[in-house]
Structure formats: C-alpha cells, structure tokens
Amino acid sequence: xxxxxxELGLAAGTxxxxxxxxxxxxxxxxxxxxxxxxxxxxxxxxHMMDQxxxxxxTWIEFENGGHGVFMLTRAQLVDxxxxxxxxxx
Numbered sequence: 001x002x003x004x005x006x007e008l009g010l011a012a013g014t015x016x017x018x019x020x021x022x023x024x025x026x027x028x029x030x031x032x033x034x035x036x037x038x039x040x041x042x043x044x045x046x047h048m049m050d051q052x053x054x055x056x057x058t059w060i061e062f063e064n065g066g067h068g069v070f071m072l073t074r075a076q077l078v079d080x081x082x083x084x085x086x087x088x089x
Contacts, residue, residue, distance in 0.1 A: 016044035025084035031074040042068040055080050
C-alpha cells in the first residue's frame, strides 16, 4: 500500500472513472490474446456496476477485506469495445 494516491489517479472526473474508462478503451491494444486486465476502482465500484451492467466484470474478493478490484479478459474487453470507444486514444 502506498502512503498517498498518485496525482493522476485523483484526476478522475466526477465519478472517479475518467482514467478507468480510458484504460478500458485502450487495454486490448496492449494485452496478448490470452491477457487479462486487473483494475482497482475502490469506492467507484458502485458507479461501474450502475453505468455498465452489461459488462461482465469479475469482482475479486480478498481474504483480508477490500473491494473495488475487477478483472476482464482481453476477449471481454474486445466484446465491449463499443461501450468505451469514446475514450480511446
């Protein structure tokens, strides 16, 4: 755990997801065919689930608590690319 959040991580828009959307839009370009993306959104988890109910997020459960970390495969990201094309570089 870091002692502070990176500045870029805090510049995330009103719902905390601006950078996450950009990552989701661009991740397939950087992952291998069998690659996975693991992303931490913390308390913005509820916004992700509300705004993107059709996305098959796998929410990771931790033995010692914590929440807001999801996993998507490259194939899943490609399948839902239309949802995030607005945020693609």
